Amino acid sequence: QVTLKESGPALVKPSETLTLTCTVSGLSLSDSRVAVSWIRQPPGKALEWLGNIFSNGEKIYNVSLSSRLTFSKDTSNSQVVLTMTNMDPADTGTYYCARVGVVRGILMDFFDSWGQGTLVAVSS
Amino acid sequence: QSVLTQPPSVSGAPGQRVTISCTGSSSNIGAGSDVHWYQRLPGTAPKLVIYDNYNRPSGVPDRFSASKSGTSASLAITGLQAEDEAEYFCQSLDITLSHVVFGGGTRLTVL
Numbered sequence: 001q002v003t004l005k006e007s008g009p010a011l012v013k014p015s016e017t018l019t020l021t022c023t024v025s026g027l028s029l030s031d032s033r034v035a036v037s038w039i040r041q042p043p044g045k046a047l048e049w050l051g052n053i054f055s056n057g058e059k060i061y062n063v064s065l066s067s068r069l070t071f072s073k074d075t076s077n078s079q080v081v082l083t084m085t086n087m088d089p090a091d092t093g094t095y096y097c098a099r100v101g102v103v104r105g106i107l108m109d110f111f112d113s114w115g116q117g118t119l120v121a122v123s124s
Numbered sequence: 125q126s127v128l129t130q131p132p133s134v135s136g137a138p139g140q141r142v143t144i145s146c147t148g149s150s151s152n153i154g155a156g157s158d159v160h161w162y163q164r165l166p167g168t169a170p171k172l173v174i175y176d177n178y179n180r181p182s183g184v185p186d187r188f189s190a191s192k193s194g195t196s197a198s199l200a201i202t203g204l205q206a207e208d209e210a211e212y213f214c215q216s217l218d219i220t221l222s223h224v225v226f227g228g229g230t231r232l233t234v235l
Binding site: 096 | 127158162167171175213215217223224225227228
């Protein structure tokens, strides 16, 4: 059974850096068929894709946030880390990590397992 | 303003059929991008219920079905049950933005 769980601070101050960790189980981050995405949802707004990190370490970011985002992974500890700099109140929301779906060994554009999400508030 | 537009809410009585629409544009659904649907029960992780327009993952009841036409898609739930009360999201790939996009979500109430 695949599970993902986000963890990190519930509150950050404006201009600070946010670091979130996604701990996965039931899958290996070194498997070429595994990619993990970060997705967020501000209150009252739609879900927003932030980016993906792949087993080979490659990353793709939402262009609108790419200057502030960094993804990394620790394969041995089954963790993916999101770092977002210069946090703003507009970044308040629930942050999810999710596994990219695979069909016949090919990574697709949907997400077949999600974490429960972690709520991050940005306020002084 | 979401790239994909969904009605904020729908409702239906137990046993009834409800549909949830997802309207996009020529940059996403109309461009041939696949549509996927998720269910989010209160306080739980989103769950994939439909992928690639009409496919159900293992374990999703066949009461859930979906279709796509032109720049829109829809999710249908037949034989509505109390456990279906949740928020539903559509998702597709926008070729202009070069990333996945989501609908704003539709809250389904089972009366």
